[in-house]
Amino acid sequence: MRRIVVVGASLGGLRAAEQLRAAGHAGELVVVGDEPHPPYNRPPLSKEVLAAEVALDRVAFRTRASVADADWRLGTAVTGADLAARVVRLADGTEVSYDGLVIATGLRPRRLDAPGQDPGAGPSRHVVRTLDDAAALRARLKPEVRLAVVGAGFIGCEVAATARTLGADVTVVAPESEPMLRPLGADFGAELRRRHQRRGVRFLLGRTVARFTGTGLELSDGTSVDADVVVEAVGSVPCVEWLEGNGLDLSDGVLCDGALRVEGRPDVVAVGDVARFPNPRYDDVPRRVEHWSIPTDTAKHAARSLLGENGRPFMPLPSFWSDQYDLRLQSFGAPALGGGDIRLLEGDLSEEAVLGYHRDGRLVGVVMLGCGGSLPRYRKLLLDDTRVPTS
Template sequence: MTAHIAVVGASLAGLRAAEQLRIAGHSGPITLLGEEPHLPYNRPPLSKEVLSAPGDSSPERLHQMVSFRRRPIVDDVDFRLGLPVVEADVRRGRLIVEGGAAVTFDGLVVATGLRPRRLGLPGPKTGRYVLRTLDDCIALRRVLRPGARIVVVGAGFVGCEVAATALRQGCRVTVVEPSGSPMNRVLGPSLAQAVQRHHEASGIAFVIGRAIAGYLGAATVTGVELDDGRTIAADAVVEAVGSVPNVEWLRPNLELDLSDGVLCDNLLSVVGEDRVVAVGDVARFPNPLFDDVPRRVEHWSIPTDTAKRAAVTLTAQLAGGEPNQAPFVPIPSFWSDQLDLRFQSFGSPALADEVRLDEGDLDRLQAGVLATYHRRSLHVGTVAINLPPARQRELREAFTALAAAV
């Protein structure tokens, strides 16, 4: 096959898409375009090992800690880094990159992922940080010094990981979360409250049920003002308030549904266009393991799973054939390390209407806890904390059996 495929996005999803296209039999040219100047790298360690790594903060050294091994199968892929795509004409098979140059394609892989959501609040800009990229991590490393007062806005997984790392770096850490205890949406109230108690006992302060109204300071942030008028002094603020899909470059294509990422069918084919697929956490697709509602999934396993399916779909479309119609039922999974707790999840706990504590004691999380999540009595998710690897494998195998039955 000699068709030219453009992969837009040089993160894990884009890299895996290029690899899987070769495995699926595509022998034509592949061009992979990425906004960052770095070769694809692993993002989860940024909030933990890389953020706290001793030594200098040179991009070369830190990138080496998280870079993916480049497989020979993609040696002939044309990597164009530091070159963001600003516009696409999908029907004409044409991309416009920053600077105005054009790249043509026969097939397109959308792998542009997410960027951190920013708070549009009054006050200085300097001293406000996010964490998504290697460069974000390098900037944040400079302020995590012993005694520094760090306010983390948002108690999701990234916010809690950053808070835990900052505490271990000797910082004084306060987490502000308006909507409930840490990671409440995924864990459910009881387990989330137990995690909060555990983290508070370790030294992290939480302000729950209050939002940030503005930032204090002149040239740089010196604190935050809460919506009840209270203030918290800060040497730096980390905004961990969710993500925004990177789809602006696709907006001229009015036939696409970009209301929350890129709407796809179960084959990862973008709805409204042929020979266009999406992969990773920008793809919104239905998973029959749960129901027929298209959703984006921001878990580490999803880039690889979606790349495998999307590559088969796109290769078949370019060859004029019929894509494999077998149901695509990936099992979302993620892990999170926070202080002395290791979280491991399978499935989609956030879909549950009932949470059951199957093992352990909520007042002794470090000793091991297992919670299962159910929707209309169907098992939709599992969260394990500090369970041994063999037990975690059993839990994953149980979900794999569920997927095989779909």
């Protein structure tokens, strides 16, 4: 291929560019990213980068020398694409034609849809997705500041832990009955909540935000929450609007086949958390996976698909981790698929423990609270138990 355009310059876009070079693409490489920064690591944004000012080179990704000659169009959003004409349109008015296209536009934070706040009045509203988001929130996190975190998933829990450690007065509001309920289950979520509560974090669960007020939030059950700062950690939305008009299934990210090709097109692939793909390790249902390991895994496979070199089935073993206070959570596999049958495999939840998540009696995911030394053993268990497709 003469020119390959990668749209998205975060982890997925960077790794796709590197893997295209590794797989032999010697032609032009254009990488388009809407943020002005070179690709950087997002997990620290809710932890180290929120706790203290951190230089960009501390979070910038190591990049391979092979992509130094790529045409990096940073600070340039994509506005549209015509897949039939093989061209993408950029916010600066230019059009870039391609022979191969990598979709790596990722996600943006979902915002609270709650009425009531006049511009300039009420609490300061934040999300945590970019370096600039983290810097803006950090400037507000003084000791004693009253912070309401809406959402009790990864980002919400990590922001709550970091802010509490900085001395903020923290309240977590979420519709679920326990934090991190969907990925971890009720018992694990309850233990996590207790650990936060012991540090002084307040939880208002089973409720949603009804409206913003001059002094904070009013919840669905009428409770008022006084807050100077509100963090909205209520999930993400795939950035796919720029692909509209091409007849693609964009109902939840970009629908891909098992080789990460978009709707069977040989010249378009998708990578990272915007890609919805089947994982034969579990079943044939296409899903988006918002775990850190996925951009790198998908980039490697998609690069080879785009260059026409793939024979092997793509069946990544997802992994994620979370650090909250001195607590280390690590996971392999797909615990969310096995939430109906959770078994204690090792230890004691009140200290360190390993939980196994099962579907149809088969282990599909493991979550570890501490117990780092056991990690290789459980990962091998998950890999060995896979039904490798024969075709």
